[in-house]
Amino acid sequence: MVWLRRTTHYLFIVVVAVNSTLLTINAGDYIFYSDWAWTSFVVFSISQSTMLVVGAIYYMLFTGVPGTATYYATIMTIYTWVAKGAWFALGYPYDFVVTPVWIPSAMLLDLTYWATRRNKHAAIIIGGTLVGLSLPIFNMINLLLVRDPLEMAFKYPRPTLPPYMTPIEPQVGKFYNSPVALGSGAGAVLSVPIAALGAKLNTWTYRWMA
Numbered sequence: 001m002v003w004l005r006r007t008t009h010y011l012f013i014v015v016v017a018v019n020s021t022l023l024t025i026n027a028g029d030y031i032f033y034s035d036w037a038w039t040s041f042v043v044f045s046i047s048q049s050t051m052l053v054v055g056a057i058y059y060m061l062f063t064g065v066p067g068t069a070t071y072y073a074t075i076m077t078i079y080t081w082v083a084k085g086a087w088f089a090l091g092y093p094y095d096f097v098v099t100p101v102w103i104p105s106a107m108l109l110d111l112t113y114w115a116t117r118r119n120k121h122a123a124i125i126i127g128g129t130l131v132g133l134s135l136p137i138f139n140m141i142n143l144l145l146v147r148d149p150l151e152m153a154f155k156y157p158r159p160t161l162p163p164y165m166t167p168i169e170p171q172v173g174k175f176y177n178s179p180v181a182l183g184s185g186a187g188a189v190l191s192v193p194i195a196a197l198g199a200k201l202n203t204w205t206y207r208w209m210a
Helices: 002-027 030-035 037-063 068-089 103-115 120-144 149-155 179-209
Strands: none
Touching: 002 037, 037 068, 037 103, 037 120, 037 179, 068 103, 103 120, 120 179
16 A cells, blocks of 8 residues: 555645646736735735645655755746746746745755754744745745836736736735735744644545555
């Protein structure tokens, strides 16, 4: 039954990585950042933090090797960059979809697991918090380095964009002044239970395949 257990593990890893890529393609283009301004950035940060941590901690606890979370984040990054080629083939610029910066946050998760001598609970609490806190910061830096999102949204509207989602001038500061702080705070809180879920899924898989 060892082969069945391992196959189930690897299948779950691939499914989560592919889903994270689809989530990025659907929510990570310029339209997403410009229509709803910073509100979207907060939602995007939370979704990416939780998607990263559930798969990364599952994979890391499966192998028991610090560094596996970073490897998992690298897989997610490669998948997304390859998927961006579909937009490029349709005539969009290759940076139309913003690829999130997952790798540094995953490295913090690995460092936590390594520094606590492979303590699972420390990885869940401390590592999950660090992922939620750091990912919005890295993503904002990433977003500031690419071309103006509002200009790109008008120049390259999404073909499936409904009329009510026409790009509008973002009202920065209308609801709150710091999307990075709000994204980091909410991400830090939500990433911990999601990390615990990823760890629990690892345990459940062993029980199912026993």
